[in-house]
Amino acid sequence: AQSVAQPEDQVNVAEGNPLTVKCTYSVSGNPYLFWYVQYPNRGLQFLLKYITGDNLVKGSYGFEAEFNKSQTSFHLKKPSALVSDSALYFCAVREGNFNKFYFGSGTKLNVKP
Amino acid sequence: NAGVTQTPKFQVLKTGQSMTLQCAQDMNHEYMSWYRQDPGMGLRLIHYSVGAGITDQGEVPNGYNVSRSTTEDFPLRLLSAAPSQTSVYFCASTRGGRSAGELFFGEGSRLTVL
Numbered sequence: 333a334q335s336v337a338q339p340e341d342q343v344n345v346a347e348g349n350p351l352t353v354k355c356t357y358s359v360s361g362n363p364y365l366f367w368y369v370q371y372p373n374r375g376l377q378f379l380l381k382y383i384t385g386d387n388l389v390k391g392s393y394g395f396e397a398e399f400n401k402s403q404t405s406f407h408l409k410k411p412s413a414l415v416s417d418s419a420l421y422f423c424a425v426r427e428g429n430f431n432k433f434y435f436g437s438g439t440k441l442n443v444k445p
Numbered sequence: 446n447a448g449v450t451q452t453p454k455f456q457v458l459k460t461g462q463s464m465t466l467q468c469a470q471d472m473n474h475e476y477m478s479w480y481r482q483d484p485g486m487g488l489r490l491i492h493y494s495v496g497a498g499i500t501d502q503g504e505v506p507n508g509y510n511v512s513r514s515t516t517e518d519f520p521l522r523l524l525s526a527a528p529s530q531t532s533v534y535f536c537a538s539t540r541g542g543r544s545a546g547e548l549f550f551g552e553g554s555r556l557t558v559l
Contacts, residue, residue, distance in 0.1 A: 338487075438487050
C-alpha cells in the first residue's frame, strides 16, 4: 500500500538557522514526490516536486528537498529559516502513472525570531 | 486565472440535512479530486475523477457522492450530513494521464455539522 509518513508533528527552529522537515514514503512503483505548504485558513500551495533526475530539487521561497531512494526519504530543507516560513507542511506521493496522491499527516513549522 | 474555486467557504448544517460543495477549475485539467482535512490526519482522499463522466472512490468515500458532467466542475454531495463529516474540504485538480504534474488546490470549505 502507498503511504507517506511525517514523523514530526512539530518542528521548532530559530530564525536564521537551517531547517529540515522529514518525510518518508512507501510505494510499489516509481514515486513522484511533492511538498506543499499551508498557511492558516488557506489552501495548500505547491513548493517543489521530484520526478526524476537530480536528487536535490529546488523549489519556491528558497526551499529544497533531497530524494534518497535507499532510505525512501524526501526531506524538505532550507539553509536559513524565516519567521514567515512558519506554516503547516505536507509531503505527498503520486505513484507512477496512477492518479492518486497520498499525503502525510503534516508538520507544523515554528520559526521563532 | 481563477484556478480552483470552491463554494461556499463556510457552512453550518444540522444532522440529516443535505448540501453540495461546489468546485470549478479553469485550467482544463482532466483530474479532479476532493479531500477532507482533519487535525492530525493530514488530507484524506474522498472521491476523484479522471475525466468527464468518470469518477472513483478514494480512501473515505462513505457518505459522499460525486459526479462529473463537465471538465470544469466536480461537485461533492452530502446526502444526509453527520457530525463526523465536520471537516475542512479541499478540491484539487491536475493534468491527468501520465503527467507528473502537481495538484492545484482551492481555498477550502469549512463545514460544521451540528
